[in-house]
Amino acid sequence: MVFSFIFLPLVIAACLPLIGKISKKVIPDVLTNATLGFLLINSILLIKPIFSRGSLLQNINWFGENVNLQIALDGFNLFMLFTISLVSLCITLFSIDYLKHYGHQANFYALLLVMVAGMNGLVLVPDLFSVYLFLEVAAVASYALVAFGLGPEELEASFKYLMLSVVASAFVLLSITVIFGLTGSLSFQAVARGLQDLNAGPVLGVCLAFFIMGFGLKAALVPFHAWLPDAHPSAPAPISAMLSGLLIKVSGVYALFRIVYSVVGMTPALSRVLMAMGAISIVVAALLALGHNDIKRMLAYSSISQVGYIILGLAIGTPLGIAGGLFHLFNHAVAKGLLFLNSGSIQHITGTRNLNELGGLGKKVPITAGTNLVGALSIAGVPPLAGFWSKLIIIIALVQANHFGYALVAILASILTLWYYLLIQRKAFFGPLNDRWQQIKEAPFWMNAANIILALLCLLVGIFFSPIFKTWIAPAADALARGVQQVLMWGI
Amino acid sequence: MVIQILLLSGLVLFSILAILLKDLLKAALSLAVASLFLGIIFFRLGAPYAGVFEISVVAGLITVLFALTVALTRKDSEVQEARLTKLVFPLFFVIFLIIDGLVMKGLLQQVPALPAGPETGTFGEVLWKARTFDLVAQLGVILAGVLAVLALFRKKEEDKDE
Structure with missing residues (x-):
């Protein structure tokens, strides 16, 4: 079951271009959503066995042949699988209607x-070199997806992303x-x-510096x-959401x-370096976000700033800090x-x-405006939404x-x-309605449905934060807080 | 010894081809073949992991990236190779073979035998039994490359139709 997280999407992806020849839209839509729905249910079903056992090391045979297809699952990577x-x-629900812009849904x-x-592969494999390879699998697909619109801006952005990503790799x-030279091994346990x-x-120390530079580039930490x-702004909206929401984090x-x-x-020492980088990212990116009028560019800078918060929390090193991160x-x-x-809507x-160019849209498109407000306030950290608690x-x-100084930075940057999220609200959804937008209508059904589901999640996770935190976040954080012992316990 | 010389000849031959060829796709493929030879040499010298990584990363993964990039950037599929290249290459190769034949045998006998590496097993065992997930990931990279070419060339074809 755990292997389906890697193999199922790969198999479906290999079939989709052929299926796209038969059915351009309906079957690709259904198949993709069904695949991801299955993976979501699968990750939920794994919660109980993983949290009761602590970790799971699984190996599969290939038609009776003993091959090294090994995955390791604990609270931390199960949490990531669920989020992904x-x-x-x-x-993909949003994409059902949105992709009518672009066509070629199957591809x-x-x-x-x-x-x-x-x-998923990156999250599951317990081996350094396999981590690198799955990193590249996700990256190569993302280069093409950023350029999917094929405009000059998209191609330039994709090329820039490709170049810096290759440096990171x-x-x-x-x-x-x-590390292989030092230890003679690549598996997490042996290393x-x-x-x-x-x-x-x-x-x-040099190895860690390279890791910080490489993964820092992938996570877009300041100064990388x-x-x-x-x-992120150049990509189609669903891909911007994938990149900012998931890829930089994974x-x-x-x-x-x-x-x-x-x-x-x-x-x-490592904790101090990472915390400093997190704090710098929070402040610098928040200040850079202020000077832009393109919604997606503001959101992109906001992503850098919020990744700074995540790094700051995780780098503290205490169980509470890790859980917060x-x-x-x-x-x-x-x-x-x-x-x-929502920006795609x-x-x-x-x-x-x-x-x-926008203004007063709230009166005409209340669902888009309302869900945007929920997302913005959650990220800004307004109670009772989820972002406030984290x-x-x-x-x-x-x-x-x-770390009182860092705490002050986190509060002020919040x-x-x-400020900049309220600026988006004021300029786009409030104030007098521009004459150009008298005839506009709400976004299509699936685009609104995806926005509403995510907005409800921001709201419900905030309201039911206490049970969610205790049963879901804390065990994931414990797996990380146990440090090296966690990996050494795998399979025992 | 004969196999070793053949492998080294192949490595040099395709490395030179990678530099001299003007068609970038052919140059990328030549580099991949050179890397394949280098991987086999690593393996024969008792470093199967290095061999596997060389073949999987350089011959496999990086070639896909090169091919993808070349496919995305070039406008004309036909590239005229320079006449100089056509003349210089066979000359270069013949000179190399002569030097190789005269020098290599004596040189290789002076190189001390390498101690056995920490990893053991045949190429197939290392690739299939020890690094199986790497194969899966490489299939993923190749699939991503193919899908990327399919996706990014779609509009150009439509523009042509228009």
């Missing part, structure tokens, strides 16, 4: 499923090579055990963020922290997915994303760990975030 499946499903869905398979690969026995401080404000944040906590082991990762995936999809309705937990964890 949930947000991807909402994105689009095939690439999207390969990206999902790549992310090179750093990651270089670091993996050195973790090998590094415990070795006294390789300086060399390991230059590609993101071009790539290929940047998940990979970095899985290696830092579970393979190498977190150290105070993971909770914010989930909340941001949902809310930013919603906001990017706005573009679909009006034909523009320029805030200066930011609050991060700030409490910072105070508990005596006000800055609220």
Whole structure:
């Protein structure tokens, strides 16, 4: 069952171009959504066995032949699988109507499923080199998806993204090579055990610096963020949602922290470096977001800022900090997915994303305006929405760990975030209605449905935050907080 | 020894081809073949993991990326190779074979035998039994590359129809 997270999307993706010859729209729509729906249910069904057993190490045979197809599942990566499946499903629901712009649904869905398979593979494999390879699976699909519109802007953004992503991959690969040289192994367990026995401080420090540069580029942390404000706005709205909501978190944040906590082991010095980078990202990206009129570009800068919060929380090193970081990762995936999809709705309705051309849309398109407001307030951290609780937990964890300066930065940047999100609200949805928009209508059914589901998630996770946090987030955080011991326990 | 020389000849031959060919796709494929030879040499020298990675990453993964990029950027499928290339290449290759034949045998005898690496097993065992997930991921990368070409060439074809 666990292997279906990798193989099912790959198989369906391979079939979709052929299916697209028979049915251009209906079957690709149904098949893609059914696949992601199945993966979502699968991840929910795994919650009980994983949380009761702690971890699962699974190997499969290939027609009786013993091959090395091994996956490891614990609370942390199950949490990531659930987030990927949930947000991807909402994105493909939105795409049912949105893709009428572009056509070629079968190809689009095939690439999207390969990206999902790549992310799932990255999350599941307990081997450094396989992590790198699945990173590339997701990345290659994402380059094509960013350029899917084929306009000059999209192609330029895709090329820029490709170039910087290749640099990131090179750093990651270089670091993996050195670790292989040090320990003679690539599996998480063997590397973790090998590094415990070795006294390789300086060399390991260089490896970690390369990992931070590589995964920092993937996560678009300041100062490695230059590609993101071009790539994310240029892509079709569902892909912007995938990239900002999921890909930067899986290929940047998940990979970095899985290696830092579970393979190498977190150290105070590393914690300080990562926290500083997180705090700088929060402030710099929030300030950069203020000067833009393109909604998607503002959202892209906001993603960099919010990834800063996630890094800040995860890098504290305390169980509460890790839980806060993971909770914010989930909340941001949902809310930013919603906001990017919503920007697609706005573009679909009006034909523009320029805030200066919009105004008063709230009266004409209440569903789009309402769901946008929920997503914006959640990310800004307004109670009782989900984003408020995750930011609050991060700030409490910072105070508990005596990082008062960082706590202050997190609070002040939150006000800055609220400012630029209210700016979007005021310019797009409030004020007098521009004459150009007298005839506009709400977005089609599936686009609204996806927006409503994600908005309800922001609201319900906020309202039922306490049981969700205890039963879902805390066990995932514990798996990470156990550090190297977690990986050494796999399969025992 | 004969196999080793043949492999090294193949490696040099295709490396030079990769530099001299003007058609980028052919150059990328030549690099892939050179990498394949290098991977086999690694394997024969007792470093199967290095061999597997060389073949899987350079011959497999990077070639797909090159092919994809070339497919996306070139406008004309026909590329005229320079006459100089056509003349220089066979000359280069013959000179190489002569030097190789005269020098290599004596040179290889002076190289001390390498100690056995930590990893053991045949190429198939390493690739299939130890690094199976890498094969799956590479299939994923190749699939992504093929789908990307299909997706990104669609409008050009439509424009042509118009």
